[in-house]
Each structure stands twice: as structure tokens, then as C-alpha cells.
Amino acid sequence: MSDFWFEFVEITQTIGDGLFFGATYALIGIGFTLIFGAMGKLNMTYAAASLAGAYAGLAAFAFVDAPAPVVFLISALASGVLGFVAYLTCFRFIPINNHLAALMASIGGLFFIDEMVVHATDGSPLTFPALFDDVMFDVGPYGVRGDLLFVLAMCVAGTLALLYVLYRTRLGLATRAVSQQDVAAQLCGIDVHRTNATTFVLAGLLGGIAGAMTASAVGVLSPLITVPLTVKGLIVTVIGGLGSIPGAIAAGLLVGGFENFFLYFRGVNERDMYVLLLLFIFLVFRPQGIFGSGADRD
């Protein structure tokens, strides 16, 4: 293999790996964007609750040797419950127009959940059951991780399911109505709080799967990743367009690829600088994100 060809394969493989790993960022971004789309607020507890859900799944694995699908199911259910608790504690009783209070409450919730996990595990990294960990597809000179392909497939499936719920069910209709005009929705007989709570639970269920997927892709679960995953999720949400689910997927993949590209060429110490530069460029030149509507941003 010539040097040029070798280098070409290396670079494209690097970007490809990043795109696939970006699927985990996309899954987190979808949850952020779903709640923002419904309430116009950021739920900062989201990534922490997703990982806490994954810990619950891991407990099932550790104590009763539950198979991987059950681990994922328990992760989703636990995260759904945490989503409901986060709604009750950080949003339900805070005046709807007080965005800062809700934001600060959810930041508090983020650290509270994280610290609970730290105390339960002493911060130790724990092996998470991997799905298709040993599956590696060799495509010519390239290798594609089977587990990341599965994460990407779950991302797409999750998006389709969410789009179905949002546009083909009464709950989706209510969610969209509340997100557009909550007072008018209430006058039409929609229970705003129940709709919002259901959205949080829905996002939580997806978050639990996202947390379990991320832990499965890394192979290890640790409270160390909560804050970085929250930051990545927020970046993905903004770049994708606040409230846009397809945007979150596109941005997740973009951020993953971008990260790896700059890791390869500039090293790990500069990598995040370029990702933040990408965020800055979007905020300045395309504040509505990739798929967000310009009219929605004021």
C-alpha cells in the first residue's frame, strides 16, 4: 500500500469512526431537543438521568445476571422514572416564564444525580455488558464496529418512533400544541402538565437507551462521563437546531467526525477547541442550527 493510499485510508477511517461514535452524542442530543421542542427549556439533568438509568440496568446485570435486552429495558424504564422526577422537581412548580430558575434547578439536578451515582459506586468504573462488541465488519481496508452500527440504527429507529408519536398520535398533537401556545392548548382542554410530564418520561425512556448504548459502546460506565456527555449533548442540540430531532442526529454525527479529524491532525489537547469553534461558527452564522427554523429563534 502506498504512503498516500495508507494515509487516505487512515484519515477516512478516522472520520468514519467519529461519525459512528457520534451516534451516541446524537442519542443524547435527541433527548435535549425533544424537551426543548416541547417546553422551550433545557433539561440539564438529561444526560445524568440517562447514565443513572444505565447504572440501574447494570445493577440488574450484576445482581440477577439479566441478559442485555433486559438491561437496556431496565435502563430505559429507570431513566423514564428519573425524567418524571426531574420534571416534578425542576420544572413543574416553577413559573413557566421563569426560564432561569428552571435552568438552575435542572443544573442542580444534574449534579445531584451525578453525586448519587458517585456515592453508590464510589466513582469506580464498572464493566457494562457490550452488545456486538466483538463484531467488526471489514469493508476493504476499513473496519466498522458492529456495536456502533447498532447505536446508529437505534438512533434512526428512535427518531422514527418519536416522529410517529409527535405527528400521528393524540399525545404528539397535544405536545405540539403545548409547545406552540400553552395557554391556548389549555383552553382547548389539553392538560399541559400531564403533556409535559409525558414528554419528560418519553425523553427519559429514550435517554435510558442512549445511556446504555453509550456505556455499551465504551464498555465501561463511570460518573466521569456525565458532564462531558451533557456538554456534547448541548453542543449537538444547538448545532442541530434547537427542537429539531433530525438536526440532533446530523449534528451528533458531525461533531463525532469533527472531533476525530482534529484529534488525528492536532492532538487531543486541541481537539475540543475546534469542536467549540464549530459551535461558535454556528451560533454566529447559522444560529438556527442545521435544521432549525430561523423563525423559531428570537
Add this chain to the structure above:
Amino acid sequence: MSKFKLATIVTALAVAASILALGQPAAAADRTVKIAGWGAKSGPLRSFGVNSEAVLKAAVKSINDSGGVKLGDGTMAKMEFTYYDSACNADQAISVVRKVESQTEALIGIGPTCSGAAAAMYGIFQKKVDDAADTGLQFPILTDTAIRPGLAKKSQWTFRNVPNEITMYDEMFKWLRGRYPDVKTIYGGTETDQAHSRITFAAVIVPMAKKHGFEWVGGGIKEVTGKVAGGMKQVLEVSKSSNWLLADTSFSVQARAFKRSGADMMIVSSHPFTTCGMLKEMRRQRIKPKVLVGLTSSSSAETLKGCGAAAEGMYIPTGFAPITEAAAKVAAAAEANGGAADLHSAAAWENAHIIKQVVEATGVMAKPDTLKADRRKVRDGLEALAKVDGLMGEIGRVQDEGESIKPYVFVQGQSNAWKVVHDPR
């Protein structure tokens, strides 16, 4: 007698009785040897503090069970400890040490558990004893866990009982050289946002490997010699795409850099979480080096919990293994207290016993009015120590640097456990 007078007398008697009642236990409590411990008990590195506290608790109990500590006037006093949370955070470690020094009767502090916090905290101490112009803290510290090389010499009040990584890696690469004569080349990576991992990798591990004839591949670092810290920046520069951060979750680029190097020996210089992430990715990419070397901090139960199978075959030098009767006893006691004894936390046991030895040797009185003098005696006693008994054998002291020379062994990951494969003691 009027009711008012009676009430006044009764109140006065009650107050006097209360003062007497409070005063007597206080006087008894004054004759205890108080020590303060602190470390990360919250945050992602909580295991450091949990383990250190568990071992310290066991050590204090064993001292008290065997009669306590003999004070300067012959009184036998119990040892007491209070453990604070400094969260692996420099600001928090500094505020804890200030509080302990000014608001408690602790004779000495054991902490913090993290190198970064220790480096910052040591900076607020008086550098040279009796320097009237230096108003820094005058309170003795005997640190466990925080292992980054060369920290304690910052102040004459700060001492450490941690393994010497320079000696350990020097000896380990010498041993590996003999054991694997066909292994010629090395490559590796580290978590660059962790000072201990980064500095040990670039200033200790790579130079020591080169000193023993291993050749770095994957970029020119000709200037790096066996001299510690020689060419540290260059090591990090040439290996930049093979490095990662403490909370990274993706290691594909780094693992491919390892694979591309084709090195016989690979070095993963990081703490358990990313060590596991990196080792798992290496396994996915079917990277099988002839020899795998890890950072001292990864020779712990955390790594085994996270990736015992992936760590199979990894060599690490360590200052603790339950291979002596005393070490096995401490390991069991730590487990009973909800922690684990490892190369970091086991030192807390030794520290409590070192403090007992120093208190008895220097005639500490452990009274409130002798607190300042007692703290000074403890400091002087620590400085005067030439050697002490440790869990793995005799611990030597480097008096002018406040550091220890601890016995060590080399362990290897085997069947989800750290097995001692070489014992140079």
C-alpha cells in the same frame, strides 16, 4: 428565702455543675492524639478517599486496641481521627487544611489523596522552618495516595509516604529488558489532563524505558534519554494523537496510532476509567503487543472491576500487594471497612503507625496549651526518621525532600487479579 433568691441559687448551681460536667470530659478528651485525614470522598475519584479512610480507620483501631499512644509524661492516650472531603479539588483541599490547622486540635494531617490538590495545597505552607519572613502554614502533613514525583520538597512541613515511581519504573524496565530480550520497540499514550499520568508517562516511563535500551517508534524523540524529565515535552508532542483525556469515551484514533506504530511494547499511562476504555478498544482492533505496561494508579481494584479481562498481561509496578502477613491483614481490614487497600491507600495504615512512633519518640503532650509545640515536635520527628517498618518491608526516608523509599513489587493482570510476578525486595 424568696422564690427569686431560691431560683437564682438553683440556676447558679446548675450552671456550675454544667461547667464542671463539661470541663471534666474535656480534660480527658484533651489527652487524645488527634489526627485529621482528608481526600476525595465526592466526585468521580471518590474511591481514593473511601479507600484511604477505610484503611486509616482500621489503623487507628489497631493502635487503640493495642493500648494507644504513649505521651511525653507516660500517659497512654487514644488516637482519634476525623476524615474530611476535599473532593480531589485544590481549593477544597486548601480550605480543609486551613480549617484543620486553625480550628481543630489535630497534631497532623493525612491528605489530600490527589496529586493536583496536593501540589496546590503544599504551596500554602511555610517553605523553611523558622523562617520568620514566611507566614505560610505551620502544620505537619503526611500524605498518602498522591503519587506524582517530587511534590513534598515544596515545604519542610510536608511529608509523603508514597511509592517512588522513578525507582520503580527504572527497575521494572531493567527487569523487562532481561525477561523479554526480543522486545525492542515501545509506543504509548497518556491522559494529558491528568498531571500524574502525563508527567509520569513523559518524564519517567518513556525515559526509563529508553534508558534500558527500548526504542521509541512513531516519531523522533532523540533527545529523550534515561534522565528523568529529559525531553518531556517532546514525548508528548510526538505522541499527541495517541493521547486522550480523563473523561474520554472514544479511543479508536489512539488505538490505531498504537497499531500503526507496530511497537513490541505498549504503554497505557492513565487512571482506571480510560485505561479500561483504551484497553477495550485495543482488543476490538485486535492489537496484541508482546508487552503491555500500565500506570501505577491502575494496579487497583477499580481497573479489575472495569476491565479485568482486557487488562490481562499488563505489567505495573506497585508499592502494595497483600503478600506479607501484615499487608494481608490490612487488606482484609480495609475490605471490612468498605474500602480496598491498594498502592495508594495502604500508606494510610503506615502513616498512622508512623505518627504513633513519632509522637512517642518526641514526647508529645497532647494538651491544648502544647498544641503548637506538639505540632512542631511531630514535624521534627518526621524529618528525623531514617526508616520505619512498612507493610511490605522497611521504608526508607529521603529527609531533605520529605519523601519515602518504599519497597515494591511488579504485578501483572492475570485472570481478573493482580498477581505478583517479580519481588525485588
